[in-house]
Every structure is written in C-alpha cells, then in structure tokens.
Amino acid sequence: MTAHEPVSVSAAADAVAEQAMAWFVRLRAETVTPAEREDFQRWYRADPAHRRAYAQTAAFWDDAEFGWVLADAASGSAPGRRPRVWRGVPAMAAAACLIGFIAGYRPTLDCWRADYCTGVGEIKSFRLGDGSEVTLNSASAISVNVQNGLRQVELHRGEAFFDVQRDPQRPFQVGGRYSTVRVLGTRFAVREDRAETSVSVASGLVAVGRPEADPALLQAGDSISVTAHRSGDIQRNPAGGTAAWLKGYAAFENVTLAEVVAELGRYRRGTLLVRDAELRELKISGRFDIRDTDKALESLQQTLPIRVTRLTPWLVLIGKGAQG
Structure with a gap:
C-alpha cells in the first residue's frame, strides 16, 4: 500500500x-x-x-x-x-x-472580480496599501482602492474585520449591498448576508449610512443591521461578541438550532440540513469551534435530542435523536 x-x-x-x-x-x-x-x-x-x-x-x-x-x-x-x-x-x-x-x-464571479478572497473555511489577513489591515472570514471577497487620495473597499460577499490606520485627511469607506461605512481610524466588522448588511464596532466611532437617510453613529460595542428599506436600531453586543470568529469560535445567545446550523455551515463545504421543523426551533446558547465544525456538531448532538448523520462527504443530516 x-x-x-x-x-x-x-x-x-x-x-x-x-x-x-x-x-x-x-x-x-x-x-x-x-x-x-x-x-x-x-x-x-x-x-x-x-x-x-x-x-x-x-x-x-x-x-x-x-x-x-x-x-x-x-x-x-x-x-x-x-x-x-x-x-x-x-x-x-x-x-x-x-x-x-x-x-x-464552482469558482464565483465575486472571487474573479475581487482583489482579496478567501475559500470556504479559510480566515486570512491582508495588509492594505495605507497600512490598514483587513481579515476576511470564510468565503469572503473584497475589492480595494487606497490610492490617489482614496481609501475605499467594496465588500462583495461574506464578512471582513477592519483595523484602520487613522488618517483625518482620508476617511476610510466600506461599501456593502445596503450600506456605506465611513471611519477615520477604528476597528470594526462588516458582514453581507442575502437580506441585510451588519456592522459591529470593536473600537472607535463608525458612521453607517444608507441612501437618502441620516447615518447612524456607532461606538465601541455597538452593532446595526441595514436592509434595502431601513436601518435597524443600534444594539449592544455581548462582551467579546464582536467578530468572535477572529478567535476561532461562533457565539450564540438564545437562538434557534436553524440559526446555529446556518452559521456553522458557512465554515464547511456542502450542506447541513435540519430535517424536522420542530428541531429547527430548539433554542441554544453557547460557543462552538468554527475550525472544527464536526466537533461542533458532535457537541450539539450530546446536548440536544438530535442525531447527526454524515450521509455523504458533502451532506450532513440533523434529525431527531433517541429522545426526540
């Protein structure tokens, strides 16, 4: 052999x-x-x-x-x-x-047109031309223009954490599907989902705007979600909750199993499928390792009335367990 x-x-x-x-x-x-x-x-x-x-x-x-x-x-x-x-x-x-x-x-158009891109399950940091640093979460892509007096980033998909070098003469701008973020020098995360753009601030002051609306001003520990039609209310993040993925875990507080599974699915190829509507509504709080999603699924199986079955290398089913 x-x-x-x-x-x-x-x-x-x-x-x-x-x-x-x-x-x-x-x-x-x-x-x-x-x-x-x-x-x-x-x-x-x-x-x-x-x-x-x-x-x-x-x-x-x-x-x-x-x-x-x-x-x-x-x-x-x-x-x-x-x-x-x-x-x-x-x-x-x-x-x-x-x-x-x-x-x-399949390679995506987002990666083809991006300056920086990560694959599924990959988290990687990049140094920009102005000295700022950006860390891309799993399956994320950005385009960057930090020349000729501009500091502009376009988030095509996924999630990015920015550690921006302060420059009062050149505001740093991040464009998403539904929002535009403007800062001078700060640390914050922007996430693109299908229905909304989310912004969370680790330090500094961030202005989050959308067309024909006054920008919302976020301080350290604040977050906001912006859709095509409105900006949500400013929320306070739990301690250490901003971009927990930078530390290798995902944190949840009283959310449904469906939400937890959807988040874990961002860090692995293939599909995680919860078969039962009742199971999808189970409430969960806790921290799970995104670097080993199989371990995270095993932890869920040990604490919930579910059974996790690896049907194929790219399809995992979550159904009722012996107690379900």
Whole structure:
C-alpha cells in the first residue's frame, strides 16, 4: 500500500456518493425519461459500492416510494411505471443540497472580480496599501482602492474585520449591498448576508449610512443591521461578541438550532440540513469551534435530542435523536 492510496480510495468514495445523490434527485424529477431510468439501473448494478451509496442516500429520507427504484434496478426488469413525484419539501431539499454542493465548488464571479478572497473555511489577513489591515472570514471577497487620495473597499460577499490606520485627511469607506461605512481610524466588522448588511464596532466611532437617510453613529460595542428599506436600531453586543470568529469560535445567545446550523455551515463545504421543523426551533446558547465544525456538531448532538448523520462527504443530516 502506498502513502497515496487512502486519498485515492477516499476520492473514489466521494465520487460514488456524488453520483448516488445525483441519481437520487434526478429519478424524482417530473422530466425523468425511460432512458435515464435504464441508465440508472446499469449504474446501480455495475458495482456493490453504487448500491450501498444509493441505499444510504434513500434510507435517510424514510419514504416508501424508494422501494420501486431499488427493486427495478436489482432485478434488471424494465421500468413498468412512471415514478411518482416525491411529496413535499424533502425532494426540494435534496435538489437544493445537490445544487448547493455544485455551487460550493464552482469558482464565483465575486472571487474573479475581487482583489482579496478567501475559500470556504479559510480566515486570512491582508495588509492594505495605507497600512490598514483587513481579515476576511470564510468565503469572503473584497475589492480595494487606497490610492490617489482614496481609501475605499467594496465588500462583495461574506464578512471582513477592519483595523484602520487613522488618517483625518482620508476617511476610510466600506461599501456593502445596503450600506456605506465611513471611519477615520477604528476597528470594526462588516458582514453581507442575502437580506441585510451588519456592522459591529470593536473600537472607535463608525458612521453607517444608507441612501437618502441620516447615518447612524456607532461606538465601541455597538452593532446595526441595514436592509434595502431601513436601518435597524443600534444594539449592544455581548462582551467579546464582536467578530468572535477572529478567535476561532461562533457565539450564540438564545437562538434557534436553524440559526446555529446556518452559521456553522458557512465554515464547511456542502450542506447541513435540519430535517424536522420542530428541531429547527430548539433554542441554544453557547460557543462552538468554527475550525472544527464536526466537533461542533458532535457537541450539539450530546446536548440536544438530535442525531447527526454524515450521509455523504458533502451532506450532513440533523434529525431527531433517541429522545426526540
């Protein structure tokens, strides 16, 4: 056995898991063709690893309709009937998982147009031309212009923490989707989410504005969220809560499991999926290691009535545990 063999075996297993998920989703589409079903049968019969991967994928969704697929493929019989459409949200969730997996590994336009960019799970610091320092959180991208009397940063996606060199002649400006942040010299974080831009201040004074509105003035320990339509109220952060990710953890105070899982998902490739609506509303407080999200998920499993299952290398399901 060579030193590289385990990597090759792991890569092959990942590829089979990906194929199984792709077939799993495709067979439940209304547009699936008889030819595609026959192709699946050939793939399924070709290798015991294929059968195991597909069975694992199907079993976790607890749907009796999966049986016809396995029976047809195992017997080699021609498909005798059109597959029924998979009921409700699970089919949509499975498709979303597959799309999310593909998108997670595809280079993005944000990175192509950015001056600085980080990958999923990567946190990295950069020194700008004016001496200021910016630290990018996981999957983040910025463009920078600190020449010709300007100090401008555009946050394309993700989250960044700025330690700005003071220069009264050149205010430092960070543009987001919904807000513009202006400072002279301070330490603060800006985060871009789909529906809002959030700003948190570690030290100094920060002005957070949006079009046609007076800017909000934030001091150390303050935070604010800005949407396309309004600026929220200024909030006080818990002690040490500003950019906790710089220290390698995520801190939560009485938030839902859905929110915790969404945050942990920022630091790993693939999809974390909570299957049960009741579980998504469980309330959680605590600190979790973002450098080892598997460890964080194990900690959740030990303290909550949930079961964490690694279905494929890029899909983790969270369902009810023995006590759930």
